[in-house]
Amino acid sequence: MVSYYEVVRSFSWKEIEKTIDISSLVDHEGVAVIRFSKEGKEQITFQELKDKALRLASYLKHIAGVKKGDVISVLASKKIEQVIVLLASLYIGALYQPLFTAFGPKAIEIRTRDKKPKVLFYQDDQKEKVSEGVPLSKLDELTSYGRLEEIERLSWNDPIILLYTSGSTGLPKGALISKRLLLNTYVYMKYGIGLRENDIFWNGADPGWAYGLYYGIIGPLLFGKTVIFLDEPFDAERTMEFLEENKITNFAWAPTTYRIISRSVKRKYDLRLERASSAGEPLNPEVIKWFKDNYNVIVKDHYGQTEVGMVVYNGWGYDYELKIGSMGLPAPGYEVDIIEENIAVKKTSPGFHFLGYLNNPEKTQEAFRGDWYLTGDVASKDQDGYFWFIGRKDDVTKVSGYRIGPFEVESVLLEHPAILESAVVADEDPIRGHVLHAYIVLKPGYTPSEELKKEIIEFVKSRYSKTVHLERVDFIDKLPKTESGKIQRYLLKKKIS
Missing domain, CATH: 3.30.300.30 (ANL, C-terminal domain)
Structure with missing residues (x-):
């Protein structure tokens, strides 16, 4: 395997820019999305997904009057329909906004008042939380208006996603994310996740949040891999059973998942797991040890934010010295440093996709020092360039x-x-x-x-x-x-x- 330092030396954003675009999300063969739930299993091919997305895009543009820059919100769990709406939004230049089903009416109101959605889709059991909207169950009916003839041409700096931060230390802020997210996602899937051609990949994170949306839907689609949804409440034993049944080789989820599995799973599972990644909070060394001892797999810690995507990680896609407990090294193509004790990311990287907080210029200004974005996460950097998480600044x-x-x-x-x-x-x-x-x-x-x-x-x-x-x-x-x-x-x- 090529060393981390060789990857960094030879890295070229221009080469990536030439090979990916919104259209490349569906230009593949085979199954695009497969959803498992208590009701059974359903799936859709890349060809079917593209056709439905183009038809929905036609409805949104010509019937619903959605224009470039308008917001399309989706209040749903892990549904195939979400992916159709996401692609349709991208095809007409609208901003896709996911809303998490655990939100109550007030949380939804906070996230939709800065810029009112032009259309809000919801799954049937969420209807009481919204004053008006379109049921996802009507999607087939809405795809009967013909196909969109021409996809909206978007520059790398055009916004494509509106995603509210989770508010770990205050009210959530609406982060505007540009099309450059595709560049960041490509790099993370290749070098962080280390996605291989024969991998069966599953990111269990909810697509209502950045990690699940960016790297659970967009990431697999970019590489022609099947998006896998398990649309059930989290259960540690069920998660391990699912990994076993579906022969998952490459897995990603939040530290909470790994912690609960390591502390509560009672029986041994026959896993094919070869690569595992964790992001959202630091991963405790005791949890890493448990997975190594019980399943001979290292869970590698990765760091990122809604605003900037994954930018520091112990990557699977190159060779390097693994320091357990460290966040790892800066992602290829990124400059990351410590400024005012913060992990700071240089915005001049072509993969930097944060455009600012919606209707909040003060918070946007606070987040930058010249060309550097300050994450608000405190860390140290050792003599080898590895980052070590200390905590949120607060x-x-x-x-x-x-x-x-x-x-x-x-x-x-x-x-x-x-x-x-x-x-x-x-x-x-x-x-x-x-x-x-x-x-x-x-x-x-x-x-x-x-x-x-x-x-x-x-x-x-x-x-x-x-x-x-x-x-x-x-x-x-x-x-x-x-x-x-x-x-x-x-x-x-x-x-x-």
Whole structure:
């Protein structure tokens, strides 16, 4: 395999720009999307997908009056119809906006008030959340208006997606994403995911969020791979069963998924898994060890954001030294550095696709320092150029003079046999400035007690630090998370403020 440094030296954005475009998303043979649910299995070929998308595009443009730059929203889970709407939106130059089905009416209202959708599609069981819209079940009826004759020509800088950030530390912001997302996606699928011709690839993330949309739908389509949907509520045993049944060789999902699987799966599965990737939050070393010990597969940690896509990772598509616990190295074609403690991404890369926050110039301006976009994530960079995550800027604090991020303490906590999940925050303290406070979800079979609290505190003290150790423990039923699965530590801080 070619080394990381050789890939970086020979990398050319121009070569990629020549080979991909919106039309290349469906110019393939075979099955484009396959959906599994409790009702059974359904699928659609690339040819059928293109035909339906062109017909829907014709309806949207000529009947519904959708123009370039208008928003088309979709409130649905993992449905084939979503992919049809996505492509139809791209064909007419509209902005595709996914809405997550766990949203209530207020969350939907927040995400649709900056720019009212010209058309909002919804699946039948979501109707009560919207005041008006078009049922996805009517899609066949809407594709009877003939095919769109000419696809809208879009420049690389034209916006194609409106996707709201998950709001881990505040209200969500509408990120405008340009067509350059295709360039970023191509690079990540090739070098991060390391997608091979014979891979059976499954990204289990929900397409209502960036990772599921960018690399669960657009990424596979770019490479002519089948998009796989499991349209069921998450269950650890069912996920492993699905990996086994479908002979998945290349898998991607969020750290929460891997954590819960490693802490709760009871039986051994016959997996064909060769490559696994995690993104959304740092992946705890204990979880990586579990998958290596039990299935002989390394889960590689990848870093990105809605705004910039995946930009730092332990890639599968090249050879390099893997440093467990590190976020890895900058993606080929990107300049990434540390500025004001932030992970910063240079916007001059042709793959940089963030155009700004919709109707929010102040937040947009705050996010940049000259040509650099500041992510708000604090990290360090070692002498070899590897990045090491510390925490969200709002989560990092000083305890007894030491700078602490929650992730490293949470990783120690996961080594304790009683703990399913944990989140660590810092409480104000008049003497030491702050003390560490853990909120813990116990595994089934364990009961909260003062004795267990003391045991956990001593466990962290012995494994983490005698100087900066855990002071307080609370047991809770579940951690507060964004709809995309990120822990909302700021809500835990409010509990004790």
